[in-house]
Amino acid sequence: MRFLARSLTGLFLAALTLGLLAIGASLIAGALSERLSTERPAQPARERVFSANVQTVTPGVLTPQTVAFGEIRSRRTLELRAPRGGRVLEIADGVEDGATVTQGQVLVRLDPADATSARDLAQAGVSEAEAEVRDGDRGLLLARDDLAAADAQANLRRQALTRQEDLLARGVGSAAAVETAALALSSAEQATLSRRSALAQAEARVDQAASGLTRARIALAEAERALDDTVIRASFTGRLNGVTVVAGGLVGANERLAELIDPDRLEVSFRLSTAQFSRLLDDQGSLIAAPVAVSLDVLGAEIAAVGRVDRVGAAVGEGATGRLIYAALDAARGFRPGDFVTVAIAEPEVAGVALLPATAVDSTGGILVVGAEDRLEVQVVPVLRRQGDDVIVDVRGIAGREVVVERSPLLGAGIRINPIRPGSTATDASPDARAQVQPAALTETIQLTPERRAGLIAFVEGNARMPDEAKARMLEQLAQDQVPAQVVTRLEDRMGG
Template identity: 45%
Template sequence: MRFLMRSLTGFALFAAAIGLVAWGGWRFAEVMTAKTDAPARGAAAERVFTVDIGRVALGPEQPVIAAYGEIRSWRTLELRASVAGRVVELSNHFRDGAEVAAGDLLFRIDPEDYAARVADAEAAIRVAEADLAEARQAVEVARLEERAAKNQRTLRESGLERRRTLLDRGVATRAEVEEAEMALAAMAQVVASRSQALIAAEIRIERAALQLEREQIAAADARRILAETAHRAPFDGLVSEVSVVLGGLVAANEKLGALIDPGALEAVFRVSNAEFTRLLDDDGRILHLPVEIRLNLDEKPLTAPGVIERAGAVIGAGETGRLVYARLDLSSAALLRPGDFVSVAIREPELADVARLPASAVNQGGEILLIDGEDRLRPLMVEVLRRQGDEVLVGGAPEGARYLRARAPQLGAGVRVKALDGIDGDKSEPLVSLDPDRQRRLIVYVEGAAQMPIETRDRLLEAIRSGRAPAGMVERLEARMGRSG
């Protein structure tokens, strides 16, 4: 009996377990069937993205080419010793970085030996002058002797004629005539000798004059060398690369320093070939465009205006682009020095009817996203004219159109968006022109709105500075200005 009761209990528990499993399976099947047969719910609400929106403002823009280069001086003089010797005098201004004026003494080399050479040359001149005077006197004596010999010859010619006359009369003999002829011949020889002596004396004058000229040239050269022992600054400038000490021995033509003209500075920078073509006119000549030179001195940047003057003459091996030289405005370049690394902003000719957009609004293919009348994104291809750092200048964008300022992967054609804070106003509101006073007041207010997000502030300033802004935006800003005032 006990065995039967236990068997019935076990069977009852087994049946209960089977029932529970069957009930669970039935409930699971019922739920799945209900989910499958349930009518589909309504479509999920469309997601609207909040984005930063700007408006296209067309107008004239002046592109700027950014480049880097260095400052050079086109008037730099190497200070070299013209003569060898010991440095006996150094100017207090002959130091690196010192300013000197034209005519200031820089250094002096011991002049004693060179002064002695000048004295020797001057003594040689006096000797040559004495020789020349002696030669001139000798010419006078030779001329007198020649004249006397010619007179003697004339007398003997007369005597010969008398003897011949007497011979014809029978008074003189033939021997006397021959004696007179021999005397005349001897005197003729004396005349020839005196004439030769005169010619020699005259040639001696020419030689003495040439010797005097040589001595004068030697003396002038000695004086020049003596003067070169004292080296003076040929122009106002700054001294650099000084490599001499007082008492040091220097060789002829040894470099002792350099003199730089701070008023002859120019900026040398390199641009790409594409940028260089934009600096040329229709005839291929370089345009004299304005540039701005910037030298970063920690928290105090230095700027100086300039003008493009010329392009490099040759292209070095392995180099790309072109070298360009810009002349600097001396009144603003007082602190610039040769060797300074500077940034250069070149202002190109102005472009008309272009829009300045953030670089984040344009992809590599030149596409921007406009916001249409249904607040949906619509792609538009524009012509990218210039890339200016974080901005681009584009052509072909419609005036006043709203555009997406920053693209994102989830934002594409057809996506619905709304403005970040509504400051851009309704898509159909017109643009108003801002006079300078109104523009200034709006800029002051926006720049002073510390609670405004930086991106929004930059966007508002961009619209205000363009001179044309949405009417609703201007009204809201002026209303806030009134409340804050």
């Protein structure tokens, strides 16, 4: 009986507990339902204000620059070739690649034995021709004397004939004497004609001798020139390149021995598009002598030179486009022909423009202008040039107004901003405004020292776990003048770890 009473008591207490729990759950559910169903007054939404860097645009005069890549060339290059074949007898000291030689310096001597023999034979031929000329002159003189004697003899015979005819006319002479005198005159005239023929032959001999002397002298000049060609000299002061000659070797006629380059007369050749080339023309369509600046980055040390546009290629060339431009350089020290350099060409000045960051302009030329109550307005301006990370725009329509220099997806027409002007920060705003400011998606950049940049580049290149695409993108960012601070911080944290 006692067991039954205790069991009933336990069941009663359990039922009572469950009932109390059910009542409590019902009360809590009712309270929650009442609280959720109660309508409260809606709070007014707060307008979001973003911070953005702004800049006042002022029209001015700028000199646009066109950047291209070119190759250094020498304006005076000479190929040293052997004029005649022969054995290399001697090579001057210092005849090697990169050596500097002076004008007139002897570089190579070929064996002159054959050339010397030919010169001596030509000299003997000249002597023989000169002797022939002298002999001809003497023969001409004798021929003239013979002709003079024959003329005198004919005159005497003519006088004798005249005397016999006079005697015959007075009746004291005879016809036989006249006939004998006439025959003698005829013989004398025949002798005179023979002497004239001999004189003509003597004159022809003199002319032939003169021609032979001229030919002999020409042969001697050729022989002397051939002898001089055995000595190869530097035509101007310069540096040698591609030296292939060796002492004792045999060279053929016109064989290339070396190349002589003038390092003080350099030029740069670069190719521009047709649109870029048209900006370098004057009103008459002639190429202007635009200033150029050439630079070459060598392990962080820059070699630079200046010059002016000199000429343009006569033809486009097969498979090429644009125009090939040549610019003469002034005092281009440190450069060598074949260097691949960066060329900056100064175009004619443009007025009424301003230089803005490329991040301030969208693809359609629209920019964000700060209007009333610091709200943004969209203005479309003509984009004249794009120069690296900057653009040159025509700002005469928005002169004196402030524009956002770094656009972001959060900024647009009608958005209210907290303008950050040069020399101020976002903390300069009032406390209420700072509470409303939301940071725009703007990237902070810093300028690295050469040592710091080199360390970061070495770390990225030596990271084998980084994908190639990410590594290339990271190296491209590190090569810029302004590097994102977030990238630098992330890399330096990994390097420190």
